[in-house]
Amino acid sequence: MAQGTSGKEAATSTLWDRTRQLAAQEILQTALRLFTQQGYDETTIAQIAREAGVSQRTLFRYFGTKEDLIGGSEEQFVTLVTETVRNQPADAGAWEVLRAAFEAALSLHTSREEALERFRLVHDTDSLRATYLRKRARCQEELLPLLEPRLTPPGTDRGQARAIVATAFACFDAATATWLEGKGQGDILDLYDQGLAAVRG
């Protein structure tokens, strides 16, 4: 497909999978480059496929959706959040657990610059923002049963649990929005704490 790989060190899996992974990476990098260069909506699948050296059909087999080309990180985000919550000590409260999950999720990004770029792309592109919000909503629903046993007043019902989770995510979103507005100044988690403090008096 692309250049022949001269090196042939032993790999964990078959040569096929390695090629596959390489192709996926190539597609992803091309897509991200074009998105940041000329915008998401202005970049067509055809162009990405052409520049990545694959057919449109193959591209859609790797990533089922155009949004998936940038949404992979969101998928990671969701997975990491739920996983972190699951692995938290049993005596930790709901708010505490959620904060830890956000902290873990934020540590995914390699650099401030990369995080800023990606956040801005999602924040400014309507369709991407919509997809993110959708995934976030699903994540909240998944978190619900995990958090119910951690709620401090035992009389708390499902509806209230939902409100708590929704609030945590809302404050996280507000924090990232403010962080973006300030061009990446300060720490998102600090902004999250400040926002939550304002809410909970």
Added chain:
Amino acid sequence: MAQGTSGKEAATSTLWDRTRQLAAQEILQTALRLFTQQGYDETTIAQIAREAGVSQRTLFRYFGTKEDLIGGSEEQFVTLVTETVRNQPADAGAWEVLRAAFEAALSLHTSREEALERFRLVHDTDSLRATYLRKRARCQEELLPLLEPRLTPPGTDRGQARAIVATAFACFDAATATWLEGKGQGDILDLYDQGLAAVRG
């Protein structure tokens, strides 16, 4: 286009506009009927246009997007919320004002059944849910400057204001979700109060 209107009482505007409005209503009713009958994604624009007696092109001239066929109510929702907030007494606090806005928005629905049906459609259809969330986000941003002078601790900054607005909407969403889960039992506003109480408790 459709049947000739035999009645010709004096109207506020020209006959043209009246015809226009009638056609729009016809399209809207047809769309809503088909959506609830066979689902949103399973209903094509072509089908709506055919059954409403207009061309696809005309349909798109009336409603720029398929989502607009059901999103009109959301547009109303957003408008009413911001307008209510704007007309609130100057000494009312942010939380108070937001609650009043939600209450006003909920009074839009004619009946519990209709509200239930529409909420469920938006809640269960991914694309519609995404569009609703997008509009909600824009609404939050518009509300921000209106609420900043109403925040009780004067040292509250923009980031914290954003968190408060986001939390209010999050709790409202949680309330509607819980309301839907309970098949419309109880009052959404009560659920909202309970959720917020759990958050701010």
Added chain:
DNA sequence: GCCCATCTGTCAGTCGCTGCCAAACTCCAT
């Protein structure tokens, strides 16, 4: 009745996305 403005339908085209089929490829057994 006539002209102008507006609206409407038709047509063609773009873009995201999917099903289908034949060719190319990797892998394994012989």
Added chain:
DNA sequence: ATGGAGTTTGGCAGCGACTGACAGATGGGC
């Protein structure tokens, strides 16, 4: 290494949402 089995790939045709352009119909003002 050779053949067969299972995957993967690319090209093609097609669907559905949506848009621009053009020609024709329609209402309003004279």
